[in-house]
Amino acid sequence: MARQLALVTGASAGIGAAFARTLAAQGCDLALTARRGERLEALAAELRARHGIDVLTLVADLADPAAPAALEAALTADGRAVDILINNAGYGLPGTFGGNAWGDHAATLQVMLSAPCELAHRLLPGMLRRGYGRIVNVASVAGLTPGGVGLYGPVKRYLIGFSQSLHMECVGTGVQVSALCPGLTWSEFHDVNGMRDQLDTATPAWLWMDAETVVAAGLAAVEANRPVCVPGPVNKTLALLAWLLPDTWVMALTAAQGWRFRKP
Numbered sequence: 001m002a003r004q005l006a007l008v009t010g011a012s013a014g015i016g017a018a019f020a021r022t023l024a025a026q027g028c029d030l031a032l033t034a035r036r037g038e039r040l041e042a043l044a045a046e047l048r049a050r051h052g053i054d055v056l057t058l059v060a061d062l063a064d065p066a067a068p069a070a071l072e073a074a075l076t077a078d079g080r081a082v083d084i085l086i087n088n089a090g091y092g093l094p095g096t097f098g099g100n101a102w103g104d105h106a107a108t109l110q111v112m113l114s115a116p117c118e119l120a121h122r123l124l125p126g127m128l129r130r131g132y133g134r135i136v137n138v139a140s141v142a143g144l145t146p147g148g149v150g151l152y153g154p155v156k157r158y159l160i161g162f163s164q165s166l167h168m169e170c171v172g173t174g175v176q177v178s179a180l181c182p183g184l185t186w187s188e189f190h191d192v193n194g195m196r197d198q199l200d201t202a203t204p205a206w207l208w209m210d211a212e213t214v215v216a217a218g219l220a221a222v223e224a225n226r227p228v229c230v231p232g233p234v235n236k237t238l239a240l241l242a243w244l245l246p247d248t249w250v251m252a253l254t255a256a257q258g259w260r261f262r263k264p
Contacts (some may be wrong), residue, residue: 003053007031007075007082009062009119010089012039015138015185018211019086020047022219028084029054031075035061062089062115063107072122081130082123087116087159088138092152105151112155117162124166124175133175134222137163141183141235145242146251156181160228167227176225180218183235185209207234 006023010016012034020030024047032040037059044055058074060067075082090112093100116137127133143156163179170177184207214231221229230239242250 003027003029004083005029005031005075005080006084006086007033007071007119007123008086008088009033009115012036012043015182015211015214016086016088017043018215019088019136019218022212022215023084023086024051024053024055027051027053029056029080031056031058031071031082033058033060033062033071034089035059062111065110065114068115068118068122071119081126083127083130083132084134084136085119085123086136086138087119088136089115090138093150095150097150100150108151109155113158116159120166124170127175128170128173131174133170135163135166135175135177136218136222137177137179138218139163139179139181141181141230141239143179144181144230144239146247164227167225176222178218178222178226179228180214180221181228181230181235181239182209182214183207183232183238185211185214209235 004027006019006028008016008019008023008030011020011030011032013036016032016034020032020043024030030044030047030053032044032055034040037057040057040059044057047053047055056075058071060071062068091108093104093108097105120135120137124133124135127135137159139159140152140156142153143158143160145153160179160181163177167177209232217231218229230236
């Protein structure tokens with residue numbers, strides 16, 4: 001029996017690498033994509049040696065609108081079908097919406113909004129034909145609250161809504177869709193956007209989760225066919241408060257904290 005094939009975007013580090021390691025341990029073959037080829041090859045070599053699986057590395061920048069089609073072409077060239085899609089690639093821009101160039105915002109929208117939707121659209125028909133598929137869209141607990149800084153929260157809110165919509169569309173088909181909404185997670189995410197020092201100063205250690213725990217919760221949720229997963233008791237509490245409190249209160253609290261994370 002052929003092993004399942006999982007495509008993981010943003011797989012070179014952090015939550016994406018944790019997804020790759022967890023799925024490999026479960027016996028899945030992998031297609032890993034990110035911009036950093038050396039990181040991908042090192043991870044692929046590790047997983048092949050440890051688990052005896054096939055790992056395809058695809059260096060791609062999802063900010064390029066042509067990337068999703070190119071990934072699909074590369075994946076189907078040898079006749080393999082993607083059974084599991086992990087839309088993980090993403091990043092946050094430091095500072096405010098007005099403080100960043102539009103080109104940077106456009107790239108953010110392409111990577112975190114357009115590319116996940118297009119990859120799901122391209123791979124979904126095959127999943128439906130086979131009567132099996134799993135799609136995890138990595139969103140954020142920030143997407144469960146109004147406001148936020150820049151485009152990050154609004155984009156993640158869209159990704160949650162998209163996941164819920166696709167989840168309902170696929171009921172009874174064997175394809176299961178879930179939005180994973182982590183909070184602060186130990187990874188390179190905040191090193192890349194230059195926010196590590198500010199966050200270390202502003203946030204206590206108990207707010208943070210490790211990537212492996214986040215991934216385990218996300219995979220359990222999609223297997224249970226839950227449309228939204230908020231991992232960890234702290235994040236669940238924050239999500240509940242955001243739901244219970246009036247939007248104006250949450251927006252005021254967010255605005256009061258937002259100054260900490262702006263560019264000088």
